[in-house]
Amino acid sequence: MWRRFFLTLLLFATIIVANEAVATIVRPLVVISPMNDSSSHNLSWDVSKELWQAIVHRLSQNKQLYLIHDDKNTSFCRDLLSFHDPFGGNTQWIKTKFQPNEFIVFTELLQHDEVLLHPVNSKECRREDSTAELNLKVRVRVFDIRNQTPQVILEEIVQKFHTIPKQFTQLNFHQVSHGEEEFEISPLGVFHEQLSKELAVQIEDYILMACR
Numbered sequence: 001m002w003r004r005f006f007l008t009l010l011l012f013a014t015i016i017v018a019n020e021a022v023a024t025i026v027r028p029l030v031v032i033s034p035m036n037d038s039s040s041h042n043l044s045w046d047v048s049k050e051l052w053q054a055i056v057h058r059l060s061q062n063k064q065l066y067l068i069h070d071d072k073n074t075s076f077c078r079d080l081l082s083f084h085d086p087f088g089g090n091t092q093w094i095k096t097k098f099q100p101n102e103f104i105v106f107t108e109l110l111q112h113d114e115v116l117l118h119p120v121n122s123k124e125c126r127r128e129d130s131t132a133e134l135n136l137k138v139r140v141r142v143f144d145i146r147n148q149t150p151q152v153i154l155e156e157i158v159q160k161f162h163t164i165p166k167q168f169t170q171l172n173f174h175q176v177s178h179g180e181e182e183f184e185i186s187p188l189g190v191f192h193e194q195l196s197k198e199l200a201v202q203i204e205d206y207i208l209m210a211c212r
Helices: 002-026 047-062 071-081 092-098 187-211
Strands: 029-032 066-068 103-116 132-144 151-164
Touching: 029 047, 047 066, 047 103, 047 187, 103 151, 103 187, 132 187, 151 187
Parallel strands: 029 066, 029 103
Antiparallel strands: 103 132, 132 151
16 A cells, blocks of 8 residues: 555656656747847947846746856857847848757837927027927847748837936936946936836747747
């Protein structure tokens, strides 16, 4: 009786370990290429790197994808992007260069502008009294390279507009840099977090749908 009991426990333990191993194996292999920056912002830090790291961090926490984003791979991607355009028409190089991975994610920061909503024309009014709008625009393209020809499974330009109260515009507010303790609770930090969250959700959703 006891022997049967221990054999049953051993069987269940084997099944659990096997299921965990399978779950680990079936996670799709995904390369998150560093975000390119085509914007013209005047902030003191690398905003594209900040957003890219936030996307990678969120996807890593969810543990639905097996992410390839080490320093060696990051350098490899940057070198490739200096010669190839992932948003162009010729994409066969993606399959050649990124095997044996399964999915490749490319992003590009197109716009990061703060624009005054009420331009001041009168001498009685000041620019400091105007509210502003933060325009954010990021392009994303995700490839499925499990077959011979790379297939685009997600291609979108995500654009966000955020109203900035006058006390928080660049004219009136000292924006702390990314990495400082107060950044996450600043208006800019909150807006960046919302954008990176939306991008991460879309990337993960489309990859998992392609795997079904």
